[in-house]
Amino acid sequence: MQKRKIEDEIKYWNLLKNPIRLYGWFYPIVLVLLLFLGIKYVKNLDKISLNEVAYTNIDSADVKRNVELKKGGIAPAFNISLIMTPSPEMKIRGQELFTANCVSCHGDGGKGDGDAGANLNPKPRNFATLDGWTNSRDFSGMFKTLREGIAQNGMAAYEYLPVFDRVAIILHIQTLAEFPAVTEQNVTNLDMQYSLSKGIEIPNQIPVDVAVSKIVSENKIVTDKAELFYSGNNFSQDENLLLNEFVSDKKKAFVNIQRSAINTTNITTFLESLKFNPSDFGLSNRILIVGSKQQEELLTLFRKIKNI
C-alpha cells in the first residue's frame, strides 16, 4: 500500500486541486459562518431582547382573594402555661366564645347537632367521636383547625381570634368529652411551631385594588416629571448626544433611575442592576459593550437625573 505523505501544515490552495479534499474547508467555513452569526447577534441585541414572553391565560385558582385594609402590629405574646393551667377567666371566655361562634353548628354539647349544621356534608364534628377527624383530635390538631379552617368541608378558620381566645375555646371543647391529655411536650411543640409566646409580627396589608391605584398614581407623577425634564433645556449638547445614543426610552429610563431600579453608585453596581438586559430599563444594550470612559460619562449624567 502506498504510504501517505503527511503534510506539516494544511495548504488550503492545494485542497482545490483535489475536490474531495474540499472537506478540509469545513473548518474555516464554519468559523466564518459563526463569526458572521455572532456579529449579527450582537448587533441585534436590542431587538432580540424585545421578544415578549408568550401570553398565557391566568389561572383563576392562582388569583389571591382581595384583602381588607388592616394595620399590622404585634399579636400579643401568649402565656403558654395557660394551656396546662387555664385561668378562671379563660374558662368563662371559652364557654362564651363557643356559644357565640360554634354552637350553631356543633351544638350545645358539641355533638355536631347544631341547627346550622343540619344540611352540611360532612356533618359538623361530634367532638365525642374518636374516629374520622380530618386534623387530629389532640390539642395541636384542633389548634390547626381553628387557625386554618377546613374550608372545603365548611369549617371556617378563626385565625382572627387572638391566641388566648382560640386556646380558651379548645379548652372548653375538651370539657365536653374525653380528650388526650395535653403534655408539656405538646405545649412546647405548639409554641415552636407558631411562636405563641413570642408574639407574632403581623404586616400591614392593603387591598390589591388600592395598591394598584396607588402605584399607578405614583408612576404618573414620575412620568409627568420625566416629560417636563426632557422638554426643558436641561442637557448640554454632549449630554444630549449621550442620551440619544444610549437611552432607547427616555421616560422609562427616567422612571427607573428615579426609582433606583438603575443603580448609579458605580460602574459595577450599575451594570449589575441592569441584569444584562438594559432594554428592560429603557437603555440601549450597547451600554454593556462600550468603553468604561463612556460608561462613566453616562453614570454622571444619570446621577444628575436622579438628583432632580
Ligand code: HEC
Ligand atoms: C358553619 C358550621 C360550623 C361552625 C359555625 C363551626 N364549625 Fe367546626 N366544623 C364544621 C364542619 C362541617 C366540620 C367537619 C369538617 C371535616 O370533617 O373536615 C367541623 C369540624 C370541626 C373540628 C374538627 C376538625 C377535624 O379535625 O376533623 C373542630 C375542632 C371544630 N370544627 C371546631 C369548631 C369551633 C371551635 C368552632 C367555633 C369557633 C366551630 N368549629 C364552628 C362546621 C362548623
